[in-house]
Amino acid sequence: MYKNALFTLVLVLATAASSFAQTEMADTMRSNGKIYVVVVVLATIFAGIFAYLVYLDRKMTRIEKEK
């Protein structure tokens, strides 16, 4: 009887725990701030691409004006 009650309790707790469990997300990366490293790297890449496009654009304008 006692054993059965314990088993039921464990089962109820397990079910409750699984229903409260959240979808796994990168929360650790967010809490320790490592996500900012990713953002900085990507922002750097985009800044480089943007600067290169500006450079190409100005160069093209210069060539167009030559004639």
Add this chain to the structure above:
Amino acid sequence: MRKWWWKILCGLFVAYTVVAGFLAPVPRLDILNETIRNLYFHVPMWFTMIVLFTAAFVYSIKYLRSADLKHDIAASQFTNTGILFSILGMLTGMEWGNYTWGSPWSNDPKQLCTAILMLIYFAYGILRSGMRDDEKKAKISAVYNVFAFAMIVPLLFVLPRMVDSLHPGNGGNPAFAKYDLDSGMRMVFWPANVGWILLGTWIATLNIRMALIKYNRETIL
């Protein structure tokens, strides 16, 4: 730099996407988990492709009406840049699918239809490279481009919606609207699309200007 304001806008929007795309909160969904953020980067590739192909279509029509080779140059460079974005969209989609659908190629109807569309546009490039005479090349490729553009509607907007698909918004799967309900995601998703469309257009205009310089040199000599 001619008309620089939209290029600055483009830089601001894409930079904002890179930052907010990783830091803004997203809904917690099973299977997708954090990869839901790919929506900010994968989908804009396709939006940009469609806009660039539309511009190419407009310039093809303009060429057919005017027989001005400059319009043909614009049409061909818009198409080339559109193809670049379609390749990026396809690769990012396969990378995303590999981890959420279980394989890079799932024979998903939208994947298949997009692959067909890409082959149609690859054929445009092959068609052009196969002809020496500029006038003939321009005329035939403009007519071909009108048909290629007409294929976008059934291949991307009709067929994938008629059958079951893994893509959201197709065959009874929840649409964009499901994510759109999350107003936080909408605040990143739409600026991302605008930013990438402007970036694609900028690259295309650079290509056009380069091709025009080349064309002018050849005709002067």
